[in-house]
Structures are given as structure tokens and as C-alpha cells.
Amino acid sequence: MMMSLFSSFDPSTNLGLPLNWASLFLGILLLPLPFWIIPSRMEILWNKIIKALHAEFKVLLGLGKMSGSTLMFISLFSLIMFNNFLGLFPYIFTSTSHLAMSLSLALPLWVSFMLYGWVNNTIHMLAHLVPQGTPPILMPFMVCIETVSNLIRPGTLAVRLSANMIAGHLLLTLLGSTGTSLSVSLMSILIITQLLLLLLESAVSIIQSYVFAVLSTLYSSEVI
Template identity: 60%
Template sequence: MMTNLFSIFDPSTNIFNISINWISSILGLTLIPFYFWMMPNRYNMLFNNILNKLNSEFKILIGFNKTNGTTLIFISLFIFIMFNNVMGIFSYIFTSTSHLITSFTITLPLWLSFMLYGWINHSEHMFSHLIPQGTPAVLMPFMVVIETISNLIRPGTLAVRLTANMIAGHLLLTLLSNNGTVISTKFVSFLIFIQILLLTLETAVAVIQSYVISILSTLYSKEVY
């Protein structure tokens, strides 16, 4: 029985003191191997179209002369987050991206690698980003502080954005489903219809959030070179 509303996000399910809820993070990977040996079908065509579209968009954002396989990082990021978000919509599958520690573990190493690469190899370019072009001399110290803080909180904002969006949808679905046993029979059909609409919306949010995280990460990487 659910002791409180947030217990649906509690990774406490275990066997022999080994947490099994986090296995859902790699559950989506079981769907990928079929892509390599199955006969060409609509699933393959859809997956290829998505990858090609993402690759072309990332190339435009980064620059055609600066890719050299860099887009594969962000395509992999999109696929991993999307699989985790979508798999969490199914019943009894733990949503790992609803935990801030998971989202932060994804965004922090990526942001840190960008910063290290940029400051080591393109220090002057990184310094130039701290002062926007045309800033008055009086405001330069304040702009440096503001831009530095804005840069430091980027991994946190990415992680919080992903976590908050995944939690909000799941909480709303849980709140409505808990009312199914207390409302009259004539409203059950309406409740099911609302649940289906919210489930469709949550599926769209799961894909959109993975796209937003990958696009923002691409834009952040563009600033380091």
C-alpha cells in the first residue's frame, strides 16, 4: 500500500538487499539489439529517421566543420534519456530520471568535460564569453559574476528541469488514479478518459524533455570552441 504520495519514487524494491528498481535504467537497452539483426521494418525506418534528423540538427548547432563524431554523444544522450523517460510510463517500472541524483549524474560529467576542454584548450575564448560584446566598462565586473554563476548552475538547471517534469506528470496520474475507488461509477469512464489523455501528454513530455536536454547540451558544447 502506498504510505504517501511520493512513495512511488522510492527505489526501495530489492531482492537479497540488492536494489532492482535501478535496473529500469538499462531496461530500454534490451530493445536496441533487435535493430541490428531484424529484417528492415517500420521500426528500423522510424529509428533511422529520428537519428538522421537529430544528426542534421546537431550538426547545424555545432557547426559542420566541428562535428567529427561529436553529434554521436548527443544522439546517445537523447536515446538514453528518452528510453528511461518512456519506460517509466509503464506500470511497475521505476522511473530513474525522476530522481535528481540520476539526472545530475548525467548532466554534471558532460558539463564538466566541456568546461575542462574549453578552459584548457581555448582559454581566451572562454574568457570572452564572460563579457558579452558591447558591455559598458562599468558593468563588466557585474557581468563576469553573473555569467560565471549562470555557467556554474547549468548542470543543476538541466537536472532539475528533467526531474521536475517527470515527477509532475507521475504525481498527477497518481493523484487521479487514487480517486478511482471513491468516486461514483458514472464518473469512472470520464476518469479513465482523462488518464489516457494525461498518459499521452506524459509520453510527449518524456520525448520532449530528452530532446531539450540534448539540444541544450549541444548549445553548451558550442561555447567551448
């Protein structure tokens, strides 16, 4: 049994096994059965979200490029968003707050994009290292800068997602731990603050999953 909300960041259990990672699949169990059977309101809403994401990702990728790849980025968005929302519930393991989770999503995507780009579009990838209009004397420095910025992309993707998830959860936990020592009037203010922070974290959960998917889409569009 977990003793505090900080235990939601601990992937281990009393059994000595990392069973908390099974929370990755809880999003499927939380979907109600009518979602899979009839066109319920939830299904209609989710289809509208998918169509909106498909239209936006298609524009980012470019017309006629990598047909069907938008489904991969929509699935990535859905996976991250479900796990971000699950982490808002007490005593549920927040998998997206760990670099082991976020980096395992960002690194394979980035490596596959780089391999595809350098194997199939070598000249195009070399041209990306020198921005258009760069003076000849600055070209060696720009190549170094662009190379470093390209290499740190999977790290920035992973750290951005994990840091945002950890920061919000810790703030909610630290504020909640002070509730026992407050008066009734201050307690009401604390509850209102916690509700507002919870609403903010819900928005952050959606925004961070959207940012992760959009940046992955932009990185893939550069190698085509």
C-alpha cells in the same frame, strides 16, 4: 512487491539492494528482435529520427567542429527517452525522476566541456563572460552573472528533467487514487482525463529528452 505507484520512485527493493536501477537496461530488452536483423519499419523510423537529430545537432555544433560528437548527443537523447517512457508503465522504477541519474548525466558533460574550453580556448571562454556591447562600468557585474549562470547549468539540466518526470507521475497517481470513491459518470470522465494526461506525459518524455540533448549540444558549442 511494490504496494503503490509511489514505489516507482523508490530505488530500493525488499532485498535491500538498489536493483530497481536495472530498469536502465530494460530499453534494450524491449526492442524487438527484427529491429536488429532486418530493416523493419521500426528500424526505418528510428533511422529517420537519428538522421534528423544528426542534422540538427550538426547545425548547433557548427560545420566541421567536433566531428562525430553528434552521435554522443543522439545516444544521450535515446537513453533519456527510453527511460522516460519506461517510467510511464506501472510499478517500473522511474530512474530519470532521480537527481542521481540526471545529475550523473549532466555534471560529467558540463565538467568535460569546461575543461576542454578553458584548456584549449581560454581567450574564447573569457570573452564569453562579457557579452558584446556591455558598458565598461557593468563589466564586473556581468562577469559575476555569467559565472553564476554557467555554474548552475548542470543543476538546471538535472532538475528540469527530474521535476518534469516527477510532476506528471504524481498527477497521474493522485488522480487515479480517487477513482474508487467516484460514481460511474465521474469515473468515465476520470478515465478520459487519465488517458489525455498519459498522452501528455508521452509527449513530455520525448520533449524533455530532446531539450536535455539540445541544451547539452549548445553548451558544448560555446567552448569551441
